[in-house]
Amino acid sequence: MTIAATLSTCSVAATASLPDSSAQQTQTVSSAYACQPDMMTRADNLRIYQIMVESFVDGDKAVGHGTGYGTSHHHGDLQGIINSLDYIQSLGMNAIWLTPVFESLPMEGQDHWADRLDATGYFASNYFAIDPRFGTLEQAKTLVDQAHAKGMYVFFDGVFGHHKGNVVPSPTGKLPVGESNPVSYPESLPFYQEVATYWIKTLKIDGWRLDQAYQVPPEAWREIRKSVDDASQSVTYQNHEGKQVHPLGYMVAEIWNNENYITQHGYGTNMQPALCSSFDFPVRYRLVETFAVNENGNGGKGGEWLNEGMALHRLYPEHAKPNLMLGNHDLVRFGDLLERGYLATPADEQYWARHKAALSFLAAYTGPITLYYGEEIGDEVADYAAKVYQDCAVQGLCDDHVARSSAKIDGLTVTLEQRQQDLKAYVSALMSVRAKHPALSQGKRTNLIATATAYIDHKQADNDKGVNEAVLYAVSTMDAASTVDLPVAGSGSEGVLTDLISGEQFQAKEGYYHIPLKGFEARFLLIEKPAASGVKLTTQAEMSLSGQGFMAQCDNPTVSDAGPMSETLYVVGDFTDSGWKHKDHRQYAYKGNGVYQAVIEEQAGAYRMQYAAKDWTPQFTADGLTLKAGEEGTLKRGGYGKDTAVTLPESGKYVWSLKFSVTGEPETVMVSKCPDAL
Structure with missing residues (x-):
C-alpha cells in the first residue's frame, strides 16, 4: 500500500505566544520573574523515570506500609529505588521523580481507607521528615547522591495545596494556613517556600513535581519558583563528570486539563510568568487515542489528530515548556488501554508494536518527557481490561489506582520475557538517539505529513558541536504496512536519509523519498545534507470554521x-x-x-x-x-x-x-x- 502524501501548512515550534494575552495585562515587565534560561535549556533534555514509591520495589523487609491502592505488594521503599538505579540508568533515563516520601502520620481512629491514602504520601503530616515506612534520611541522601553520581537528576513530589489537618510545624515554626484542602494563599506561602527550599539545601534535590498545582495561585508559584532558584544557586554537588554543579531547579506542574486552563492556573502570561513547565495532558490523551484508546474507550485517531494537538502549543505563553508522558500513577497503563479497546493483548505482535509507536513519539517530542515505571516493558495488570465499578478500590482496580502495580525490574525482582526484553532494548535505543540528537529534544517542529495513517515531523536544532542538525521523525498510525511518499521539495533534505536506529539509508527517486513503514513502525531519519532553502510548505485551501444553513x-x-x-x-x-x-x-x-x-x-x-x-x-x-x-x-x-x-x-x-x-x-x-x- 502506498500513501500519497501532501505537505501540510502547519509549522509549530514547541513554544509560541498566547495570542493577545500580554497586551491585556496591567502589570509591568519589571515586576515579572523570568524562567531561568540555563534551567530551561537543560530541561529540554530531561528523560524522567517516574516511581510510585510504595508500589515500586521492596528493598528493605524491615519497612513498608503494607497497604495502599493498586495491586502491588505495598512494601516499596527507598532502598528498593537505590537497588534499581543501575536498571534505570540502563534505559537511558537521566532523572527520577519520586512520589511523596514525607512522613504521613495516621490520624487517631482513622479507617483503612485513610491508611491506604497515607501510603501514597499525598497527605503528608511532616513535610520535613522522611516517612520511616519508606526508610531514613540517610537512605534518602544515599539515593540522591548515587543518582547524581550516575548522571541522574532527582525530583521530589510537592503537595503545596492540601493536607489532612495534622501538619507539624516547620523547623522555623511555620504552618500552612486556612482549610486543609485547599490551604489559603498567600498566608501559607512562607511554609511551602520553606518546604521547597529545605530539601534542596538538605539533600540537593533538583526540583519538584507539583501535585494538583491548580490549588496554588500563579502569583504564589512565582514566589516559590524564585525561592527554589535561589536555594538551587546556594548549594552544589559533584555530578557524574566530576564537576561541581548547582541543582537544576526544575518544577513541573500537574494540571489535568486543557491548554487554556493550564495557562490560566499554571503558566501565567508572557508578562507575568508563573510556572515554567507543566505536564502535557492534552497531547497525552491524543497520543493514547491514536495508538490505543483513552480511559473511556475512545480511540481510532490518526496523524492529523496528533498534529492538531501539537499545533495547540501555540496557545501557551512563550516561556511554557510542556512535559509529555504516556501514563502515570493516576492513569490506566497503556497496555491495559490496549486491552480495554480490544486492540491487542501481550500475546499479539501489535501489542508491542503499538507500545513502540507511542514511546517513539515521546522520544521525538520537543521538551522534557516522563516515562512511568513499567512502560519500558509493556507492563499491564493481568486480566484487567474493562472498567471495574463494584469494590474497585478494595481490589486496587479503579482507573486511578490500577497502574500502581509492583515494579518488574530485570535481574532484581523478575527475569523479563523475550518481548519485554525487546521493548526495553528499544526504549534504551530511543533514549540514546534522543540524547545524541538535540534536534529531537530541542528542535523546532515543522509538520510535513499528518494523515489518517501516517505522521512526519521535521525537527531542527544545533547539536552539541554547534552544528545545525535536522532529523525527520516518521511513524505509522495504522496496523498495516505502507510506504509514505515524501516529496523532496520542501522536506528540508537534498541528500541521503539515514535511519538512526536501523542504519538503513534512503535516496530520493523522481522527486520523492519512499519511506517504508511496518504497522505502527517509527523511524528517526537523519538528514545528511540539509536543504539550503530549508523546509518549504505547500499551500492548502483555508478551512472554513463557519457552516451553512x-x-x-x-x-x-x-x-x-x-x-x-x-x-x-x-x-x-x-x-x-x-x-x-x-x-x-x-x-x-x-x-x-x-x-x-x-x-x-x-x-x-x-x-x-x-x-x-x-x-x-x-x-x-x-x-x-x-x-x-x-x-x-x-x-x-x-x-x-x-x-x-x-x-x-x-x-x-x-x-x-x-x-x-x-x-x-x-x-x-x-x-x-x-x-x-x-
Missing part, C-alpha cells in the same frame, strides 16, 4: 413556541469560563424547527463537552465523539465518559446548535463560527 446562523430569533425538549439544555464542558458547570450564558434557546442554539464567546482551544440538562438527564453527544467546526454531525444520547471533542482554532463568537425530531429524538449537532462583525 439555519444551524450555522448566529442571529436566529428565539421563538415562544414550545420545542420538543421539556428540559433546558446547556453546553457543558472543560471551558475556562465554566469548568463543567452549567452556566447561564451556555444555555440553549429554542429557535424553531426543532433547533436549539447558544451563541457564546469562546477562546481558541481544544475542548471536551456534552449537551445536558442541569441534572444531567438527558445528556447528548456527537456520534463518533468528535465534532469539527463548521460541519454538521449526528447527535446521539450521551453518558459518562462519552464527551464530544472539538477544536476551535480561532477565538470569537460561535453558535452551538442541536436539532431534535418532533418527538425529542436527537438528530443533528453543529458548532459554527459567527461573522466577526456580529
Whole structure:
C-alpha cells in the first residue's frame, strides 16, 4: 500500500505566544520573574523515570506500609529505588521523580481507607521528615547522591495545596494556613517556600513535581519558583563528570486539563510568568487515542489528530515548556488501554508494536518527557481490561489506582520475557538517539505529513558541536504496512536519509523519498545534507470554521413556541469560563424547527463537552465523539465518559446548535463560527 502524501501548512515550534494575552495585562515587565534560561535549556533534555514509591520495589523487609491502592505488594521503599538505579540508568533515563516520601502520620481512629491514602504520601503530616515506612534520611541522601553520581537528576513530589489537618510545624515554626484542602494563599506561602527550599539545601534535590498545582495561585508559584532558584544557586554537588554543579531547579506542574486552563492556573502570561513547565495532558490523551484508546474507550485517531494537538502549543505563553508522558500513577497503563479497546493483548505482535509507536513519539517530542515505571516493558495488570465499578478500590482496580502495580525490574525482582526484553532494548535505543540528537529534544517542529495513517515531523536544532542538525521523525498510525511518499521539495533534505536506529539509508527517486513503514513502525531519519532553502510548505485551501444553513446562523430569533425538549439544555464542558458547570450564558434557546442554539464567546482551544440538562438527564453527544467546526454531525444520547471533542482554532463568537425530531429524538449537532462583525 502506498500513501500519497501532501505537505501540510502547519509549522509549530514547541513554544509560541498566547495570542493577545500580554497586551491585556496591567502589570509591568519589571515586576515579572523570568524562567531561568540555563534551567530551561537543560530541561529540554530531561528523560524522567517516574516511581510510585510504595508500589515500586521492596528493598528493605524491615519497612513498608503494607497497604495502599493498586495491586502491588505495598512494601516499596527507598532502598528498593537505590537497588534499581543501575536498571534505570540502563534505559537511558537521566532523572527520577519520586512520589511523596514525607512522613504521613495516621490520624487517631482513622479507617483503612485513610491508611491506604497515607501510603501514597499525598497527605503528608511532616513535610520535613522522611516517612520511616519508606526508610531514613540517610537512605534518602544515599539515593540522591548515587543518582547524581550516575548522571541522574532527582525530583521530589510537592503537595503545596492540601493536607489532612495534622501538619507539624516547620523547623522555623511555620504552618500552612486556612482549610486543609485547599490551604489559603498567600498566608501559607512562607511554609511551602520553606518546604521547597529545605530539601534542596538538605539533600540537593533538583526540583519538584507539583501535585494538583491548580490549588496554588500563579502569583504564589512565582514566589516559590524564585525561592527554589535561589536555594538551587546556594548549594552544589559533584555530578557524574566530576564537576561541581548547582541543582537544576526544575518544577513541573500537574494540571489535568486543557491548554487554556493550564495557562490560566499554571503558566501565567508572557508578562507575568508563573510556572515554567507543566505536564502535557492534552497531547497525552491524543497520543493514547491514536495508538490505543483513552480511559473511556475512545480511540481510532490518526496523524492529523496528533498534529492538531501539537499545533495547540501555540496557545501557551512563550516561556511554557510542556512535559509529555504516556501514563502515570493516576492513569490506566497503556497496555491495559490496549486491552480495554480490544486492540491487542501481550500475546499479539501489535501489542508491542503499538507500545513502540507511542514511546517513539515521546522520544521525538520537543521538551522534557516522563516515562512511568513499567512502560519500558509493556507492563499491564493481568486480566484487567474493562472498567471495574463494584469494590474497585478494595481490589486496587479503579482507573486511578490500577497502574500502581509492583515494579518488574530485570535481574532484581523478575527475569523479563523475550518481548519485554525487546521493548526495553528499544526504549534504551530511543533514549540514546534522543540524547545524541538535540534536534529531537530541542528542535523546532515543522509538520510535513499528518494523515489518517501516517505522521512526519521535521525537527531542527544545533547539536552539541554547534552544528545545525535536522532529523525527520516518521511513524505509522495504522496496523498495516505502507510506504509514505515524501516529496523532496520542501522536506528540508537534498541528500541521503539515514535511519538512526536501523542504519538503513534512503535516496530520493523522481522527486520523492519512499519511506517504508511496518504497522505502527517509527523511524528517526537523519538528514545528511540539509536543504539550503530549508523546509518549504505547500499551500492548502483555508478551512472554513463557519457552516451553512439555519444551524450555522448566529442571529436566529428565539421563538415562544414550545420545542420538543421539556428540559433546558446547556453546553457543558472543560471551558475556562465554566469548568463543567452549567452556566447561564451556555444555555440553549429554542429557535424553531426543532433547533436549539447558544451563541457564546469562546477562546481558541481544544475542548471536551456534552449537551445536558442541569441534572444531567438527558445528556447528548456527537456520534463518533468528535465534532469539527463548521460541519454538521449526528447527535446521539450521551453518558459518562462519552464527551464530544472539538477544536476551535480561532477565538470569537460561535453558535452551538442541536436539532431534535418532533418527538425529542436527537438528530443533528453543529458548532459554527459567527461573522466577526456580529
